[in-house]
Amino acid sequence: MEYLKKRMKFLLIIIFSIAIIAFVQYEIHFDRNIDLSKVGLIMTILQAAAGGYGLYGLVQFFRVK
Numbered sequence: 136m137e138y139l140k141k142r143m144k145f146l147l148i149i150i151f152s153i154a155i156i157a158f159v160q161y162e163i164h165f166d167r168n169i170d171l172s173k174v175g176l177i178m179t180i181l182q183a184a185a186g187g188y189g190l191y192g193l194v195q196f197f198r199v200k
Contacts, residue, residue, distance in 0.1 A: 145196040152189030156182055 139146075159178050162169065169175075 141199050142196050145192045145199070148192030149189050149196065152185045152192065155185040156189070159185075 159182050163171070163175075163178060
């Protein structure tokens with residue numbers, strides 16, 4: 136239990152990062168009213184940031200002692 140208690144913060148970071156990436160992918164794929172020339176860059180930056188933060192959470196999850 137102590138193992139998971141120390142790593143709970145990083146599990147939440149990973150889960151929320153995956154949720155943000157999935158939401159952006161869903162919106163890009165299914166919403167035909169989105170103007171990708173205006174919103175596409177912002178969504179790409181959001182996906183990259185969420186992916187980087189998720190990668191940080193994954194690395195820290197295995198690094199915590």
